[in-house]
Structure formats: structure tokens, C-alpha cells
Amino acid sequence: MTEIPLVPPPAFDFRNTVYSHGWCSLRPFAVRQSPLRLERTLRLASDHTVACSATASGRRLTIVCEEKIRSAAARTRIAARFATMLHFDCDLSPFYRRIRRDTRHDWMARRKAGRFLRGETFFEDVVKTILTTNCSWSLTESMNGNLITACAGDPEADAHAFPTPEAIADTSERFLRERARLGYRAPFVLELSRRCARGDIDIESFRASTATAAELHKELRSIKGIGDYAAGNLLRMLGRFEHLALDSWCRSKYAEIHANGVSVPDADIERHYAEFEEWKGLVMWLDLTRHWYSDKFPL
DNA sequence: GCGTCCAGGTCTACC
């Protein structure tokens, strides 16, 4: 076992980041309570995975690896992976300055909310987002779990990392339909994996891109299976909040909170959050999930 | 038990 200390940036809240959206309930993530612990199997190399977990104590985080990590470089790599997954690089200080002026939403700054839990790779985020479309959350969990197990190098292992593009690319549409039960999403996931494996698309470059949100949105929309909602959702995980990424859950929650349960046109929702400009997608998401910050997280 | 609807949408063909 190895313990690795990790110092988060200012205005970071571990719980609120872990529970920022549903990713914490999708394997290889898992959450344990009392104290809150985020578990995650990482892929250190193509044939080397390691089960880790992160806990918070005061301002500090501690990563516990279930095996002895002898290499300093590997320890640094593990710390960097957790920093990436916990969205350390997202600078929300301009957002907090803006939102503190608004008494309806200043709680977002007080609670240090707004960072999104992310996958080990952007590829993982894209695949999982495709698996959220047009289905219930329980089916998303099922498909994601099936995919991880079906593509694992060692199916007998206790814990698996998320499969690499190469591992999925080596399968077939039939395999993804029948073993992972992805349904019509199978060709989308397979095509993306093969494009990544061939080097036709540098999916990981999205995380460091300085392109505008509009340019990134257009690029994401060019991936089969990524529509307007999915692109907007992925932009949120890139720290870009110009799009609302409306889905049926958001529409329903907005109706419940702001329209007495009556569904409203998307344009009305757009108008409601328009004043927050480049932060409107974040304000909307936090507004609609505010109950998560006072109640038990629903997943 | 069976049929239908729908859930954290997207794609394609057609107009």
C-alpha cells in the first residue's frame, strides 16, 4: 500500500466535486461513505492497473493505492490523474466573483461548487456521455459496466480500469451489441474508438485546447453519436459553460423548480439563464441540482 | 403475462 498526499487548489470542495454529477456512480468510479472516499482503478500502463482511493482531511487529500508504488514517477502520475479527474485545473475564481453579486445564486460560491468529476481520459468522458443518451440512468450504469467487463484484459481481476480505445477498437459492433448491450450506440462507440486508435482524432487534446467553446462544440458534434446535448455536456467537463446542454432531466427539473411543474420551451430556459453569459451552463446545472447540496445525493 | 411508454438523444432522409 502507498499513500500519496495531494494539495488541491484554493476554492476546492472534495464532496461537491465527487457529487457534481452522475459520474461518481459509473465504474471504474465508486463512492464509499463515512468518511467520503472516491475509489478508482487507474491504468498506469497498458498492462498495469492499480486500485486507488481518495479521501479528504481538512484542506488536504490523500490517495491510497492498494499496492506498493515504488517509482516516484508513478506516484507523480497517479497524483496528476486524480488532479485531472477532480478538475483541479478549472479556475472558477471569475465565476465566483460574478456570482457573489447575485443573492439568488451566491451559495454557489460559498459552497465552492462548479468543478465536474471527470474520467481518467477525455475518451472515457465521451464514451460515457454517449451511453447516457436516450436511456434511463440505470441502463447507462449497466451498459458502462458491461463495456468495462467485456473489454477487460483480465476478466477475473477484482477491479478494472476503463478500457482503452485500442481495446474497444479490437472488438466488433456485434460484440458491443451482444456483450455490452450498447444497442444502436455500439457503432458510435466502435467508430470513435477506432478513430482514436488509428490516430485519426486526438481526443485527449480537447482537455488542453485553447479553441473557443463554439469551435470545440463543432468538433465534438462531428463525432458520431454526439449531438447537441452530449457536446454541451462534454464542454462542461472541459470547463466551458456557454451551452446549457438541455436534456429531458434538465427540462423536467426546470419545470418543477421554476414553472410549477409545467414544461416550457427551451427558449424560455435559455432566456432565464442568459444574463450569466459564458457561465450560464454552470449556473443552470447548479441551480437544477441545488437539492444535492442539502439532501443526500440521489445516486 | 403482455403491450406500451419512456428515459439525462442522435442520425438520416426528406421536404
Added chain:
DNA sequence: GGTAGACCTGGACGC
């Protein structure tokens, strides 16, 4: 550019 219809799955619901 806007829209209708098809698309996998599996749980919920009504009968």
C-alpha cells in the same frame, strides 16, 4: 433549416 421516423435497452405501468 426544419421535421418525422427509426433506433437498442430495460424498468415502470396499466390492463
